[in-house]
Amino acid sequence: MxxxxxxxxxxxxxxxxxxxxxxxxxxxxxxxxxxxxxxxxxxxxxxxATYSFRRDGLTVDTGQHVFLRCYHAYRDLLDRLGTTAGTQVQRRFEVPVLLPGRAPHVLTRRRLPAPAHLLPALAGYRLISPAERLAAVRACAALRRVDPDAPATDGQCFGDWLAAHGQSPRSVRRLWDLITVAALNVPSTQASLALAARVFRTGLLEAADAGDIGRPLVxxxxxxxxxxxxxxxxxxxxxxxxxxxxxxxxxxxxxxxxxxxxxxxxxxxxxxxxxxxxxxxxxxxxxxxxxxxxxxxAAPIVNVHLRYAHRVTRLTMAAAVESPAQWIFDRSGPDAGDEQHLVVSISAADAEIDRPAAELVATQRRALADLFPAARHTPVRDAFVTREPRATFRQNPGTRAYRxxxxxxxxxxxxxxxxxxxxxxxxxxxxxxxxxxxxxxxxxxxxxxxxxxxxxxx
Structure with missing residues (x-):
């Protein structure tokens, strides 16, 4: 050829x-x-964009990529590459949600058919009020009826749709944006309703196990x-x-x-x-x-890496709300001993992408100290920042017309x-x-x- x-x-x-x-x-x-x-x-x-580099004896990923059980094409590719064993998929969806000053609240699905598998999680979600929980259940039911492929859907803003369906600003921050920001790299107020509906319907609402989270182990x-x-x-x-x-x-x-x-x-x-x-x-x-x-x-993602001298949390993955941190991953290698390598992944990072590394590190050290009390007095042996200025396209309303x-x-x-x-x-x-x-x-x-x-x- x-x-x-x-x-x-x-x-x-x-x-x-x-x-x-x-x-x-x-x-x-x-x-x-x-x-x-x-x-x-x-x-x-x-x-x-999925690559790694070496730093002080560590192999570091530029970004913290996760996937869902419903990523069938991607998981089939891993099978073809022979690397499925280098990943781990949750037995069932489970995310500890951290609010500064509060014990972790674990969002988890039950062994029930969809969409009932999420009802107990929403009904017991302590970070929003009982009235907000009921409104969230109603919004989930309405979202199942949104057609992600309808041309008009892409022209609508997910944030506007949430407001029209009774979601308070606090519910958006503490519940909906947990998923929206991580999946679409923009907050709900800037996201396409079509793409948000694809995420929530396919990943969480249509099949009970679709949203189980997978992450690389290598x-x-x-x-x-x-x-x-x-x-x-x-x-x-x-x-x-x-x-x-x-x-x-x-x-x-x-x-x-x-x-x-x-x-x-x-x-x-x-x-x-x-x-x-x-x-x-x-x-x-x-x-x-x-x-x-x-x-x-383009929408950016920033990752802040903190290598603590001692373990500060037993969580391998968590999401944070009302905090400068968003998603936190334990990337400690098998030879780390008592040391712990935590990575804070910040999506929709327009405000962070050009900030000096020292400022980003200081901000996240304070954020993790608020979330994990053991981090307040544990020395940080190394800290650095990776930036992805063009991590994704900007998934705003109306973008499908340009794809x-x-x-x-x-x-x-x-x-x-x-x-x-x-x-x-x-x-x-x-x-x-x-x-x-x-x-x-x-x-x-x-x-x-x-x-x-x-x-x-x-």
Whole structure:
């Protein structure tokens, strides 16, 4: 499929641009169909936004990624990569919710059919009043009737919908935004009703076990990148790291892809990169509306890492309300001894993304001291901050209009990425689904195109 400068296009293979989860999923799907595949990744390793780095003997993930039991495409990919054992899924949904000065309140589902499985949790949620709990139950029932795929739904604001359904500002802060901010990377007051409905309906309301939380037990690079490289090599996919794509040109029988130091020829291209990069690479004839993709914007996530000299909590994961902290994860390794490595993950971090690291660390040290009394007098051996300025697109009302389908106006060139029109939020599940849809779309186009190739060659 590939060749030096001057090689003719239409070499019988496809080029996947981008080695994140969408690109990995697309490459595997295409290779399974027997197509020769070359995967181009600008970084040294695969994995995209889900990668790790080394610091003082630790392997640290850039972001604290979790998934739900209902992430079927993502979990199937882990099975294919052989890394499911590197994750842990709760036996049932359970989240300790922390309020400064109060004992943890545990939100958990019961062994009942949906949606009754959540009724006891809502009825006993002590962080809001009895009247607010009853209103929350009614809102959940109403949310089950919201169609996430209806065009009008995406134009509505989830915060407005909650207010119209009797949710107080305190209920929004202490209940609804526990999920909304973490899942959509924006608060309810800025979130698309369609995407919020997808999260709550699919993740919590339609199947009793769908919202059980899974989290990695190993570094993300090991979970995704290393394992994906092994699988792709076994499938015969040619993986080219440190290969930044500069341009894509359509040809009568395929495409040319410009890479640093040369170019490649391909029958088809999967463009599996973030939307700003895709907008710069896609030929104008393929997506005349690519300029609108900028309207998807970007929403940041900040993670503050604190390595305590001694254990300050027995919780492995918790959510905080009325606190600068949001979600807290224990990422202590098996060799940590009594030391504890806590990570505070701050979504919708517009106010934090540009703050100095020292300020963020000081703020979170105070926040954790308020939540865990043992942290008040425990030395911190190391503290640092990781930032993801473009962690997700900004999942506001009306964004679906700017999320393109996999197919473009140029047959043979398709788009993938969690930002495309998957119907899902910008999540690992959305990324994997997008890669699979893009691969299926491209394979169908290539099967229906041989006659045109023959005619073009004459």
């Amino acid at each position: 590939t060749g030096p400068v001057g090689a003719s296009p239409g070499g019988g293979g496809v080029c996947v641009v981008g080695g994140g989860l969408a690109g990995i999923a697309a490459a595997i799907r295409l290779a399974d169909r027997g197509l020769p595949v070359t995967l181009l990744e600008s970084r040294a390793e695969l994995g995209g 570094p993300l690079t090991e979970l995704h990148a290393v394992a994906a490289r092994r699988v792709l090599d076994r499938l015969g996919v040619r993986v080219r790291p440190r290969s930044r794509v500069r341009w894509i040109h359509p040809e009568p029988a395929g495409f040319r892809v410009g890479v640093d130091g040369g170019e490649l020829a391909a029958d088809g291209v999967v463009l599996a990169v973030p939307h700003p990069v895709a907008a710069a690479l896609v030929p104008p004839a393929a997506a005349p509306a690519a300029g609108d993709w900028a309207r998807l914007g 393109p389908a996999a197919g473009t106006r140029l047959p043979g060139l398709v788009l993938a990425g969690a930002w495309t029109d998957t119907g899902w939020p910008d999540t690992m599940e959305g990324a994997v689904r997008s890669g699979q849809v893009a691969a299926d779309t491209l394979a169908h186009q290539l099967v229906s195109r041989p006659r045109h190739h023959t005619e073009a060659a004459r």
